[in-house]
Amino acid sequence: xxxxxSFRLGVLVSGxxxxxxxxxxxxxxGYFARLQVACVVSNRPSVRALDIAAEHGxxxxxxxxxxxxxxxxxxxxxxxxxxxxGVNLIALAGYMKIxxxxxxxxxxxRIVNIHPxxxxxxxxxxxxxxxxxxxxxxxxxxxxxIDAGVDTGPIIAQRAxxxxxxxxxxxxxxxxxxxxxxxxxxxxKRITEEKxxxxxxxxxxx
Ligand code: GRF
Numbered sequence: 273x274x275x276x277x278s279f280r281l282g283v284l285v286s287g288x289x290x291x292x293x294x295x296x297x298x299x300x301x302g303y304f305a306r307l308q309v310a311c312v313v314s315n316r317p318s319v320r321a322l323d324i325a326a327e328h329g330x331x332x333x334x335x336x337x338x339x340x341x342x343x344x345x346x347x348x349x350x351x352x353x354x355x356x357x358g359v360n361l362i363a364l365a366g367y368m369k370i371x372x373x374x375x376x377x378x379x380x381x382r383i384v385n386i387h388p389x390x391x392x393x394x395x396x397x398x399x400x401x402x403x404x405x406x407x408x409x410x411x412x413x414x415x416x417x418i419d420a421g422v423d424t425g426p427i428i429a430q431r432a433x434x435x436x437x438x439x440x441x442x443x444x445x446x447x448x449x450x451x452x453x454x455x456x457x458x459x460x461k462r463i464t465e466e467k468x469x470x471x472x473x474x475x476x477x478x
Pocket of ligand 1: 288290291292310365366367386387388436449452
């Protein structure tokens with residue numbers, strides 16, 4: 273990755289959009305030197321994330337998987353929207369769908385995700401609930417590139433938060449979310465402004 277590239281970010285969402293909002297707020301403040309949010313695509317209709325995109329003047333689109341016969345054809349349409357907006361980096365922000373081979377191949381090492389646990393612990397759904405139920409004393413969030421597995425790709429950054437004895441899924445989620453909102457933008461800034469390489473599972477900043 274060359275530090276002179278400029279990046280147009282496509283954001284995939286499914287719901288609330290608080291991570292999208294944090295990224296857009298940072299963008300508005302001029303935090304990113306080489307990154308612009310180009311468009312937002314939701315796989316669910318009428319979600320708050322699309323309102324947030326509109327509030328920031330970013331084009332938002334809904335592409336419903338049920339309108340397409342196969343995952344590939346759904347993802348081809350998502351790709352078409354991204355192509356129309358010059359997207360060369362993708363952020364998953366509460367995107368509640370597995371990314372299939374079509375997008376993975378097209379955007380190899382160019383799709384990042386945030387997960388609300390310290391991977392490889394507690395992948396998949398409800399990372400915060402899994403952490404509370406397991407009784408760990410430390411959890412957090414992970415920003416990583418995606419690969420064909422569920423939350424298994426090379427790790428870009430992690431941040432830890434304490435888990436207290438009286439925590440519930442909601443209280444831990446709130447504590448982690450504060451860190452998510454910082455870590456996602458910090459990670460996007462690093463991968464768009466610094467040089468890095470991926471060696472096996474290791475993301476190495478040069
Ligand atoms: C976040 O907790 C994120 O880590 C997970 O889904 C949630 C999305 O929240 N992948 P939001 O839509 O960004 O508010």
